[in-house]
Amino acid sequence: MLEEYTKPALKPISVDEPTRGLMPARTDVPFSLPKSTLAFSTTPMTVFPTPRGTLTPDRPLADLTWLRVGGPAKALFQPADHDDLAAFLRDLDPAIPVFPMGVGSNLIVRDGGLDAVVIRMGRGFNGISFDGTRVICGPAALDAHVARKAADQGLDLTFLRTIPGAIGGAVRMNAGCYGSYIADVFVEATAITRSGETVTLTADDLNFAYRSSDLPDGMVITEVTLEAPKGDPETLHQRMTDQLAKRDATQPTKDRTAGSTFRNPAGFSSTGRDDDTHELKAWKVIDEAGLRGHTLGGAQMSEKHPNFLINTGGATAAELEDLGELVRKRVLKHSGIELQWEVLRVGKR
Numbered sequence: 001m002l003e004e005y006t007k008p009a010l011k012p013i014s015v016d017e018p019t020r021g022l023m024p025a026r027t028d029v030p031f032s033l034p035k036s037t038l039a040f041s042t043t044p045m046t047v048f049p050t051p052r053g054t055l056t057p058d059r060p061l062a063d064l065t066w067l068r069v070g071g072p073a074k075a076l077f078q079p080a081d082h083d084d085l086a087a088f089l090r091d092l093d094p095a096i097p098v099f100p101m102g103v104g105s106n107l108i109v110r111d112g113g114l115d116a117v118v119i120r121m122g123r124g125f126n127g128i129s130f131d132g133t134r135v136i137c138g139p140a141a142l143d144a145h146v147a148r149k150a151a152d153q154g155l156d157l158t159f160l161r162t163i164p165g166a167i168g169g170a171v172r173m174n175a176g177c178y179g180s181y182i183a184d185v186f187v188e189a190t191a192i193t194r195s196g197e198t199v200t201l202t203a204d205d206l207n208f209a210y211r212s213s214d215l216p217d218g219m220v221i222t223e224v225t226l227e228a229p230k231g232d233p234e235t236l237h238q239r240m241t242d243q244l245a246k247r248d249a250t251q252p253t254k255d256r257t258a259g260s261t262f263r264n265p266a267g268f269s270s271t272g273r274d275d276d277t278h279e280l281k282a283w284k285v286i287d288e289a290g291l292r293g294h295t296l297g298g299a300q301m302s303e304k305h306p307n308f309l310i311n312t313g314g315a316t317a318a319e320l321e322d323l324g325e326l327v328r329k330r331v332l333k334h335s336g337i338e339l340q341w342e343v344l345r346v347g348k349r
């Protein structure tokens with residue numbers, strides 16, 4: 001994982017727009033000058049705490065997302081461990097926003113980048129261990145690994161097998177498929193607040209809903225405990241093999257995408273409740289509006305699954321987002337349904 005951070009990434013395009021959901025940073029000046037320069041400089045500069053982990057200023061984010069778009073972060077921080085992260089958050093200027101990032105499988109990072117310290121956890125945060133029927137995961141443990149290791153132990157978290165994110169993102173998004181959601185198996189999570197305090201979060205705190213939770217902005221999940229139903233290992237592995245084949249047959253799993261672009265329309269599998277019907281899907285209303293395969297620059301609504309937004313190669317974040325907005329407008333006109341984004345869009349245009 002570490003070497004990923006040194007890969008070159010796409011060139012950002014800067015357009016002036018406020019960062020959604022993030023407080024403005026104090027200054028854009030790189031922090032690489034020695035502290036002593038501060039006293040004599042007429043230009044304000046950002047001073048970051050010195051962590052044990054890796055802190056990279058102006059780090060492009062495109063190569064850290066599934067859609068491969070987006071400008072740079074003010075800095076990318078890869079903490080060494082929980083204490084390193086807690087100390088960093090405690091000592092970081094409270095005016096500087098932070099944005100925890102998983103593997104970027106549900107994100108459009110806008111072309112102007114994120115005026116925030118992006119926290120990305122790798123080694124030291126990807127452990128998976130077992131205590132009876134409880135599964136304790138680091139936030140960077142991939143959903144697929146958790147599902148496979150749990151199955152080896154005769155524990156059923158098979159619904160996670162085909163979701164390409166990591167566990168921190170799965171909790172934040174209440175990820176789910178095939179009728180099961182994180183909320184169904186969640187016991188508790190450990191998290192670090194923006195001021196560096198370690199807290200325990202319960203399901204009540206997170207108030208899970210369809211593809212969402214009430215995790216406060218800037219709070220970083222560092223450990224998650226799940227309670228898994230028991231199952232026969234062989235049956236569980238076979239189920240996952242079948243699910244993978246089903247995915248490959250119906251979704252563009254090999255493309256640059258962030259999965260379902262829009263939530264299913266309200267009242268139609270949007271809550272996850274048993275009484276919620278699955279009859280009306282977002283892909284169907286997009287298809288009926290004639291938008292299957294529709295393109296805008298390098299962005300396309302997938303031919304295979306019209307609710308999947310794809311970067312066909314050289315798309316910008318703006319093209320992807322604008323195509324999404326075009327789809328929302330046309331679907332509203334065609335069927336009166338107002339689609340809601342499921343993919344999170346962050347940063348400046």
Ligand SMILES: Cc1cc2nc3c(=O)[nH]c(=O)nc-3n(C[C@H](O)[C@H](O)[C@H](O)COP(=O)(O)OP(=O)(O)OC[C@H]3O[C@@H](n4cnc5c(N)ncnc54)[C@H](O)[C@@H]3O)c2cc1C
Binds near residue numbers: 107177258344
């Ligand atoms: C091909 C494809 C298929 C998909 N299928 C499904 C599906 O079936 N079901 C489904 O639910 N989703 C699906 N998704 C969407 C996506 O995989 C999930 O939303 C996933 O849970 C996101 O995890 P991530 O690690 O990629 O998070 P990111 O996309 O990096 O981040 C998503 C959110 O989680 C937050 N976050 C991430 N880590 C942490 C942390 N440690 N602490 C606090 N906040 C954190 C981020 O701040 C952000 O708000 C699919 C995506 C793709 C590309």
